[in-house]
Amino acid sequence: MIQLPIYLDNNATTPMDPRVLEAMLPYFNEKFGNAASRNHPFGWAAEEGVDYAREQIAKLINCSEKEIIFTSGATESNNLAIKGVFEMYAAKGNHIITATTEHKAVLDTCAHLEKLGATITYLEVKADGLIDLNELSNAITDKTILVSIMYGNNEIGVIQPMKEISAITRSKGVLLHTDATQTVGKIPVDVEADGIDLLSFTAHKMYGPKGVGALYVRRKNPRVKVTAQMDGGGHERGMRSGTLNVPGIVGFGKACEIAMQDMEKDTIRLSAMRNRLEKSLIELEEAYINGNTDHRLPHVTNISFKYVEGEGLMMAMKDLAVSSGSACTSASLEPSYVLKSLGLNDDLAHSSIRFGLGRFTTDEEIDYAIECTKKAVTKLRDMSPLWEMFKDGIDLDAVEWAEH
Amino acid sequence: MAYSEKVIDHYNNPRNVGTLDKAKSNVGTGLVGAPECGDVMRLQIEVDQNNVITDAKFKTFGCGSAIASSSLATEWLKGKSIDQALEIDNMDIVEELALPPVKIHCSVLAEDAIKSAINDYRVKNGMDPIELPKSHH
Numbered sequence: 420m421i422q423l424p425i426y427l428d429n430n431a432t433t434p435m436d437p438r439v440l441e442a443m444l445p446y447f448n449e450k451f452g453n454a455a456s457r458n459h460p461f462g463w464a465a466e467e468g469v470d471y472a473r474e475q476i477a478k479l480i481n482c483s484e485k486e487i488i489f490t491s492g493a494t495e496s497n498n499l500a501i502k503g504v505f506e507m508y509a510a511k512g513n514h515i516i517t518a519t520t521e522h523k524a525v526l527d528t529c530a531h532l533e534k535l536g537a538t539i540t541y542l543e544v545k546a547d548g549l550i551d552l553n554e555l556s557n558a559i560t561d562k563t564i565l566v567s568i569m570y571g572n573n574e575i576g577v578i579q580p581m582k583e584i585s586a587i588t589r590s591k592g593v594l595l596h597t598d599a600t601q602t603v604g605k606i607p608v609d610v611e612a613d614g615i616d617l618l619s620f621t622a623h624k625m626y627g628p629k630g631v632g633a634l635y636v637r638r639k640n641p642r643v644k645v646t647a648q649m650d651g652g653g654h655e656r657g658m659r660s661g662t663l664n665v666p667g668i669v670g671f672g673k674a675c676e677i678a679m680q681d682m683e684k685d686t687i688r689l690s691a692m693r694n695r696l697e698k699s700l701i702e703l704e705e706a707y708i709n710g711n712t713d714h715r716l717p718h719v720t721n722i723s724f725k726y727v728e729g730e731g732l733m734m735a736m737k738d739l740a741v742s743s744g745s746a747c748t749s750a751s752l753e754p755s756y757v758l759k760s761l762g763l764n765d766d767l768a769h770s771s772i773r774f775g776l777g778r779f780t781t782d783e784e785i786d787y788a789i790e791c792t793k794k795a796v797t798k799l800r801d802m803s804p805l806w807e808m809f810k811d812g813i814d815l816d817a818v819e820w821a822e823h
Numbered sequence: 824m825a826y827s828e829k830v831i832d833h834y835n836n837p838r839n840v841g842t843l844d845k846a847k848s849n850v851g852t853g854l855v856g857a858p859e860c861g862d863v864m865r866l867q868i869e870v871d872q873n874n875v876i877t878d879a880k881f882k883t884f885g886c887g888s889a890i891a892s893s894s895l896a897t898e899w900l901k902g903k904s905i906d907q908a909l910e911i912d913n914m915d916i917v918e919e920l921a922l923p924p925v926k927i928h929c930s931v932l933a934e935d936a937i938k939s940a941i942n943d944y945r946v947k948n949g950m951d952p953i954e955l956p957k958s959h960h
Binding site: 726727728730731734735745754764765766769801802803804805806807815820821 | 834837854855856857858859860861862864865882883884885886889935
């Protein structure tokens with residue numbers, strides 16, 4: 420018997436691995452000390468936990484433990500990286516390059532800096548979601564201080580070519596930040612091989628706890644510094660003040676250790692399940708995969724089922740916890756800007772469903788998800804005037820819609 | 824966002840899904856909304872010689888509230904005269920289905936669909952179209 424509803428929204432967050440929880444528990448009561456308390460064993464025990472976690476985390480992305488700055492999560496890491504570089508390197512320039520498919524934590528941070536005098540270039544992506552490397556290269560000026568390009572996209576899973584991107588930023592002497600929230604722990608990320616200078620990631624997307632993340636800040640070749648965005652006790656080499664979330668950090672460390680051990684096994688299992696799900700669903704007529712399928716995270720697929728609306732569809736799939744690019748619930752009624760950036764028409768963006776598999780997803784759950792989704796799409800299409808018109812051979816683009 | 828029980832009921836058991844023959848002179852068809860806005864409703868009425876709606880059908884592309892609003896509209900239309908049907912107000916639908924503020928546009932669309940179907944019927948039968956209120960949004 421499978422338990423309903425089935426969780427297929429692992430890009431939103433992941434359940435905590437029981438091994439992570441176990442590692443964290445002593446740090447709530449027995450080892451509750453403040454890691455900054457240097458003068459008694461309570462503090463030492465907490466500091467030891469943090470130090471060990473820092474090593475576990477550093478290993479996963481191949482950096483030194485001194486290069487890890489703990490934060491409250493990836494949103495804060497993105498803010499710290501972009502605002503911190505903008506302030507620290509103000510003498511050098513005020514130009515930042517990013518892409519239209521970035522997470523709001525990057526886009527809104529950039530928009531904030533625009534008000535403070537930054538010039539931002541938002542690179543368009545190609546129809547498959549990848550940026551154009553020539554465009555990136557051409558966008559760099561002598562005022563450019565930072566390029567911020569997401570590693571793997573949260574909505575479509577598309578992986579940007581970080582090595583090629585860093586080859587460009589390196590040759591032009593510009594810093595490279597990447598929002599790797601969805602990527603770290605899922606595929607090998609190596610800040611040395613990838614040439615990354617700043618990298619944001621978080622625990623709760625990789626079976627760790629919520630409320631803890633990190634920013635990797637390169638210490639040599641080049642030595643990178645960011646201006647603190649939080650003033651206080653000077654924790655984290657002065658870059659992020661605030662008492663460390665010791666249980667969270669310990670959990671983050673454990674999650675990284677497990678990710679490293681299980682990555683290959685998880686990737687093989689998850690991509691096989693994802694591919695099976697995807698293959699079955701695109702057997703439906705007028706179903707399209709969004710984004711590049713060759714450069715993609717192993718656990719995610721984003722599919723548009725033309726002529727049905729995503730939110731209505733999700734309601735028919737109530738036993739599946741998924742998400743949609745349809746923003747019917749939001750006041751703006753705007754569908755996903757990521758999908759629109761790929762050049763999708765609004766109607767296809769409204770028709771999209773994201774399936775995010777995870778370490779605890781089973782084959783039985785995928786079987787159920789396939790059945791459930793197919794049934795729901797068929798049910799909704801039987802109710803859809805657009806589907807009927809399509810079947811009658813009417814060109815929907817030629818219809819004059821009563822816009823409202 | 825949680826849906827009301829009535830929305831869920833209409834969504835799970837939509838009344839009067841289907842298609843009437845739009846070529847018939849006593850059938851009025853209203854097609855409102857736009858695919859890029861995420862909702863399109865097609866509502867049809869069949870009217871007898873006494874101007875009474877004897878049948879109503881819908882098909883809707885949209886969220887659960889849009890589907891429920893049009894399903895409810897067809898239920899209300901059957902047995903009403905054309906004039907009575909014109910009195911259906913979107914706020915009646917909001918109230919009946921307990922739609923939250925972000926879903927009020929679904930009820931507006933349903934009201935538009937009713938009026939648009941009635942106008943189609945009127946024009947087909949040599950009557951002047953009634954004036955439609957300016958789009959609410």
